[in-house]
Amino acid sequence: xxxxxxxxxxxxxxxxxxxxxxxxxxxxxxxxxxxxxxxxxxxxxxxxxxxxxxxxxxxxxxxxxxxxxxxxxxxxxxxxxxxxxxxxxxxxxxxxxxxxxxxxxxxxxxxxxxxxxxxxxxxxxxxxxxxxxxxxxxxxxxxxxxxxxxxxxxxxxxxxxxxxxxxxxxxxxxxxxxxxxxxxxxxxxxxxxxxxxxxxxxxxxxxxxxxxxxxxxxxxxxxxxxxxxxxxxxxxxxxxxxxxxxxxxxxxxxxxxxxxxxxxxxxxxxxxxxxxxxxxxxxxxxxxxxxxxxxxxxxxxxxxxxxxxxxxxxxxxxxxxxxxxxxxxxxxxxxxxxxxxxxxxxxxxxxxxxxxxxxxxxxxxxxxxxxxxxxxxxxxxxxxxxxxxxxxxxxxxxxxxxxxxxxxxxxxxxxxxxxxxxxxxxxxxxxxxxxxxxxxxxxxxxxxxxxxxxxxxxxxxxxxxxxxxxxxxxxxxxxxxxxxxxxxxxxxxxxxxxxxxxxxxxxxxxxxxxxxxxxxxxxxxxxxxxxxxxxxxxxxxxxxxxxxxxxxxxxxxxxxxxxxxxxxxx
RNA sequence: CGGGGCAUAGCGCAGCCUGGUAGCGCAUCUGCUUUGGGAGCAGAGGGUCGCAGGUUCGAAUCCUGCUGCCCCGACCA
Numbered sequence: 001x002x003x004x005x006x007x008x009x010x011x012x013x014x015x016x017x018x019x020x021x022x023x024x025x026x027x028x029x030x031x032x033x034x035x036x037x038x039x040x041x042x043x044x045x046x047x048x049x050x051x052x053x054x055x056x057x058x059x060x061x062x063x064x065x066x067x068x069x070x071x072x073x074x075x076x077x078x079x080x081x082x083x084x085x086x087x088x089x090x091x092x093x094x095x096x097x098x099x100x101x102x103x104x105x106x107x108x109x110x111x112x113x114x115x116x117x118x119x120x121x122x123x124x125x126x127x128x129x130x131x132x133x134x135x136x137x138x139x140x141x142x143x144x145x146x147x148x149x150x151x152x153x154x155x156x157x158x159x160x161x162x163x164x165x166x167x168x169x170x171x172x173x174x175x176x177x178x179x180x181x182x183x184x185x186x187x188x189x190x191x192x193x194x195x196x197x198x199x200x201x202x203x204x205x206x207x208x209x210x211x212x213x214x215x216x217x218x219x220x221x222x223x224x225x226x227x228x229x230x231x232x233x234x235x236x237x238x239x240x241x242x243x244x245x246x247x248x249x250x251x252x253x254x255x256x257x258x259x260x261x262x263x264x265x266x267x268x269x270x271x272x273x274x275x276x277x278x279x280x281x282x283x284x285x286x287x288x289x290x291x292x293x294x295x296x297x298x299x300x301x302x303x304x305x306x307x308x309x310x311x312x313x314x315x316x317x318x319x320x321x322x323x324x325x326x327x328x329x330x331x332x333x334x335x336x337x338x339x340x341x342x343x344x345x346x347x348x349x350x351x352x353x354x355x356x357x358x359x360x361x362x363x364x365x366x367x368x369x370x371x372x373x374x375x376x377x378x379x380x381x382x383x384x385x386x387x388x389x390x391x392x393x394x395x396x397x398x399x400x401x402x403x404x405x406x407x408x409x410x411x412x413x414x415x416x417x418x419x420x421x422x423x424x425x426x427x428x429x430x431x432x433x434x435x436x437x438x439x440x441x442x443x444x445x446x447x448x449x450x451x452x453x454x455x456x457x458x459x460x461x462x463x464x465x466x467x468x469x470x471x472x473x474x475x476x477x478x479x480x481x482x483x484x485x486x487x488x489x490x491x492x493x494x495x496x497x498x499x500x501x502x503x504x505x506x507x508x509x510x511x512x513x514x515x516x517x518x519x520x521x522x523x524x525x526x527x528x529x530x531x532x533x534x535x536x537x538x539x540x541x542x543x544x545x546x547x548x549x550x551x552x553x554x555x556x557x558x559x560x561x562x563x564x565x566x567x568x569x570x
Numbered sequence: 571c572g573g574g575g576c577a578u579a580g581c582g583c584a585g586c587c588u589g590g591u592a593g594c595g596c597a598u599c600u601g602c603u604u605u606g607g608g609a610g611c612a613g614a615g616g617g618u619c620g621c622a623g624g625u626u627c628g629a630a631u632c633c634u635g636c637u638g639c640c641c642c643g644a645c646c647a
Contacts, residue, residue, distance in 0.1 A: 012596065012608070013582045017640050027581095037639070091571090092645075109647090143571075143645065157647055209647095218646090305644090317644085412647065446647030480606055516607035534606070544606095
């Protein structure tokens, strides 16, 4: 490819509304153009990256025994009614009607369609397991699209769905996909982690997310310094090694005016923060006899809302009580709450349950109790894991401690179980001729997000640094002042042809701009290798090579450029 | 959906407070010079100042409404 054909259009300045580095660099390098909120055109340069990502994904999915198909982007509402998701999905689902007034949606995901395929086509356990995948445009009407292509409304996803006659078979395909994903992101030279994840509303037993590590990542992930344990922060298990000490103080009621926060309690009464607790009141679930429940975490700990949400006594979705509701139930407001004589069930984090002689609100305005002890002063609480882990906490697998990194979720693999197959009656006959509901797994990769994540992880002041396997071009060929030298022009064209013949992905910068412009552009768009040809150099029999991350260029034999590059690319 | 901000040339911005001929840098086009790290000089083109009302002799500027976009929170590949 030649730059003159590529319609390369780069800018020095980035648009004011681009916040993250990948978004800025994708716009500056001309990879993408915005059409409307969350809608982007992939320009020729960007599309080359997408195609390379897709190719790797296809190869690994095929190798793992999955087979590609393609489903309609527009789906009839009936299927979503069957699965129950037409009502559940909310405004994120883009709904539309055809000329007859029939309801449709633009697919945000394809469980319903694939399950419909499976129940029509699969009759016998002998046909299982199967794993179908597609690479296709999805639409989710995100509340807040942002960061360019990282969280857009329209995006390209590789989604795969597997069907099984037994949980063991599902587990095996799940493990195969885990391996395939590891291969995929490894082949792209990305630094990533596979982490345990909350399966959320989708349910099912196993759920792993694949995160590309980057400072700007939206997710926090916890990993063990000593073992293999890694989990999304919302899922990471907090272990408490503290043991409950005997009471050593009497409980006392203390006047605490203007002390509404943990910080004020610590500052005004010299109380160690480890001796304080936060009392959070939220709505209770149906199975709780009370309307409200209290959640307790230590003063310096953070409530983990996913864990709270998953507790059987807590209403889902999690909803904190208003100040009015709290006053009506307790008689005191936020800032004066605590477990002593609290008229509702109390769920305490493990750490809180192991505390003695601690301080908390007295449920009387502007008063706290100090020296509280469980059993003696307050009823024994229900104990649960409620808090976010913190860096330095012991790892749940007992190996080393936990540290926290930020990550961008690029893949997610699920064991769905029979959620959809049950609702949509997708069954096969087993060995005994009996109908059995198939088990399902689903496996997604955000193809467009991978491109953004790769940039987020690999860039410098000059621009993008593409990992070689997903770079739009492998080599930039830059002739200096080509129009002034016929011999240079000939040598450049000859080399360009040779490189193409060798199957090397080369971009010839034939713009005849000043060298600085060409260098800057080739670095901005992130081409991993650069070869510079000049009349002076050729006269001496040399060319110049520079890797994108090299400090400076090195001279190479002009007669041996093709071999040199082949060895670099091998 | 709640909270905050922005809207002036393709991009980045000034002008608005205090109403009076719409400007700067980058990019684009022409010419000359230059040519190994985003060239210099001279010239040129390009904007119903987001939209609709209102106030006024006169509105980018003041007032009202709308729309679009961005940022912060709950969702997700």
